[in-house]
Every structure is written in C-alpha cells, then in structure tokens.
Amino acid sequence: MLRNPNLAPLSRQHQHALALCVRIDRAGKIPEPAPPDWQQEIENHFESEIKYHFTAEEELLFPAARKFPELAPLVDELLADHAALRRYFAGAVARKLNQEDLRQFAAQLARHIRKEERELFEGLQQKMLETELDTLGSALNEALAKATPRCPLPHRQVQESPGAGERKSSKTST
Numbered sequence: 001m002l003r004n005p006n007l008a009p010l011s012r013q014h015q016h017a018l019a020l021c022v023r024i025d026r027a028g029k030i031p032e033p034a035p036p037d038w039q040q041e042i043e044n045h046f047e048s049e050i051k052y053h054f055t056a057e058e059e060l061l062f063p064a065a066r067k068f069p070e071l072a073p074l075v076d077e078l079l080a081d082h083a084a085l086r087r088y089f090a091g092a093v094a095r096k097l098n099q100e101d102l103r104q105f106a107a108q109l110a111r112h113i114r115k116e117e118r119e120l121f122e123g124l125q126q127k128m129l130e131t132e133l134d135t136l137g138s139a140l141n142e143a144l145a146k147a148t149p150r151c152p153l154p155h156r157q158v159q160e161s162p163g164a165g166e167r168k169s170s171k172t173s174t
Helices: 008-027 036-066 069-093 098-129 130-143
Strands: 153-158 167-172
Touching: 008 036, 008 098, 008 130, 036 069, 036 098, 036 130, 069 098
Parallel strands: none
Antiparallel strands: 153 167
8 A cells, every 4th residue: 555655654653563463473372371571562562652653643643534524433443442452551561461362452453553554544545635634744743753663664765856746765764
C-alpha cells in the first residue's frame, strides 16, 4: 500500500509494533507465567512509543476520520481496540500476563494495526484533501515528537521537491 507521507510516521510505528508481535509469535511456547523480560519489553514499548501513538490517534486522527460518517463505526472499533490493548499493557506492567495473554495480545495488536492501515488510512487518503492531510500530518508529527522508536526499522523518507510540489523518495534509516 502506498502511504501518504502525512500518515507515514504512524505507519512506521505500526511496523515497530508488528515486529514485537512477530517476535512473540516466533518465541514458540513461552513458559507459564510469562517471563518478566517479555512483560518488560511490552511495557517499554508502550511507554516509549505506543502511548504517544494512541494519544495522537485519539486526539487527532480519529476526530478527523469521524468527519466522514462511513468511517465513524470503524473509529468506534479502533477505540475499543485501544481500550483492550491498554488492559494488556497494564497487565504487562503488573507482570500478570500469562502465555495465552501474550499470544492474544500479539494477535489483537496485529489485527488492530492491519485494520488501521488497510481501512482507516486508506479511507482517509481517499476522502481527505491533500491540504487537510498536510495539516493533519503536521499535527501528528508534533504529537509523536516525544516517542522513541523501540524497534527502529529502515523506512522510506518522502520529501517535497522545492517549488514543484512533486514528491520524491529516498531510502534512509532511523
């Protein structure tokens, strides 16, 4: 999916969270109770990146999406997902997650991310004017400035050409 550059910072954070999900899935049978290092990893990911991500979505992205009636039910689903995921994060902080909780957490987080990417972001890219996306992107960048990537991955940085209004990409690493 070609992502509008104004939504790309959220997509990069989605990649980081999906990497955590993959690591949990690939860990195989995690002993009962879940080892403290997995719970610490989930807590760290939330504290350094996801809490800022959720706040930016809830305060900026979701209100923008609600302006389109066909996206409002999706926003309600995503808010419910955030509440459920916050319970998993709280469980990790309290070191109360078990093996099944970790598996369910990773599955729910991955489903949530895919729903945002495939449905919400695509819908916003189709419905919003470029100027609206630009304004939203500036606000998102400001809201995400305090986040620290937990799992930095290479990404494509999109830059605006001076004066031409054309976009070009160059590969960079974070």
